[in-house]
Amino acid sequence: MIHQRECPVETLIHVLGGKWKPMILWHLIESSKRFNDLEKLIPDVSQKMLSQHLRDLEREGIVDRTIYPTIPPKVEYSLSEYGKTLIPVAEVMCAWGENHNKRKYKESAS
Amino acid sequence: MIHQRECPVETLIHVLGGKWKPMILWHLIESSKRFNDLEKLIPDVSQKMLSQHLRDLEREGIVDRTIYPTIPPKVEYSLSEYGKTLIPVAEVMCAWGENHNKRKYKESAS
DNA sequence: TAATGCACTCACTTAAAAGTAAGGGGAGGA
DNA sequence: TCCTCCCCTTACTTTTAAGTGAGTGCATTA
Numbered sequence: 246m247i248h249q250r251e252c253p254v255e256t257l258i259h260v261l262g263g264k265w266k267p268m269i270l271w272h273l274i275e276s277s278k279r280f281n282d283l284e285k286l287i288p289d290v291s292q293k294m295l296s297q298h299l300r301d302l303e304r305e306g307i308v309d310r311t312i313y314p315t316i317p318p319k320v321e322y323s324l325s326e327y328g329k330t331l332i333p334v335a336e337v338m339c340a341w342g343e344n345h346n347k348r349k350y351k352e353s354a355s
Numbered sequence: 356m357i358h359q360r361e362c363p364v365e366t367l368i369h370v371l372g373g374k375w376k377p378m379i380l381w382h383l384i385e386s387s388k389r390f391n392d393l394e395k396l397i398p399d400v401s402q403k404m405l406s407q408h409l410r411d412l413e414r415e416g417i418v419d420r421t422i423y424p425t426i427p428p429k430v431e432y433s434l435s436e437y438g439k440t441l442i443p444v445a446e447v448m449c450a451w452g453e454n455h456n457k458r459k460y461k462e463s464a465s
Numbered sequence: 466t467a468a469t470g471c472a473c474t475c476a477c478t479t480a481a482a483a484g485t486a487a488g489g490g491g492a493g494g495a
Numbered sequence: 496t497c498c499t500c501c502c503c504t505t506a507c508t509t510t511t512a513a514g515t516g517a518g519t520g521c522a523t524t525a
Contacts, residue, residue: 373512373513374512374513401513401514401515401516403513403514403515403516404512404513404514407513426521426522426523427521427522427523428521
């Protein structure tokens with residue numbers, strides 16, 4: 246018996262709301278990446294947080310994790326088909342956020 | 356010298372990301388409300404969190420706080436004109452979140 | 466006189482998120 | 496042989512967010 250305890254806006258905030266999740270997704274939109282690539286692209290993230298956030302996103306079905314049984318093993322993270330449905334949402338959020346940052350800048354400059 | 360340190364998506368998440376903020380805004384979209392009204396409409400929020408979130412939203416320019424110097428003083432919170440620009444964003448977020456909740460429900464039911 | 470309503474604030478505690486540092490297992494290279 | 500790379504996990508600490516409970520000042524109501 247599962248029922249929705251959260252408001253849908255909170256659901257989305259929960260999915261995107263980790264400190265590094267927007268950045269991770271930003272890089273995965275471009276192309277799939279390996280753990281190490283993401284570490285390099287996001288310099289300040291710790292390995293712990295990167296793997297935790299990737300597991301969160303995987304659990305939500307946003308990213309796919311593909312293991313190539315090569316030697317050494319290669320693990321690739323990519324945006325799933327379902328994850329791609331987040332792109333237009335992120336664009337709207339991004340547009341508002343950009344405008345808000347500008348607004349705050351003007352405010353503090355005045 | 357202020358520069359944007361945050362990605363715009365994070366900015367939006369910061370603005371909406373408090374535990375009770377989406378709920379507060381949801382009620383203010385409908386009509387302006389007094390402190391007490393909001394307390395009744397959101398039964399589990401504490402006075403501290405309600406006033407803290409209202410102050411956050413006010414600082415970001417999302418809500419207006421109007422004090423009527425009557426006796427007893429009456430304080431009304433309403434969505435500002437700027438705050439109304441959040442409505443379409445919230446709708447997009449909401450639609451995605453609703454779909455995600457359904458998806459998770461199905462998943463756990465299977 | 467005492468109690469209630471309004472709109473809060475303050476001090477303190479608890480819980481959740483993030484950061485830090487170290488380790489591990491297996492293969493290839495110096 | 497020892498080091499390095501890859502992809503993490505674990506234990507511990509710090510920081511941040513949220514919850515708890517009491518108190519404030521003024522005025523009306525019972």
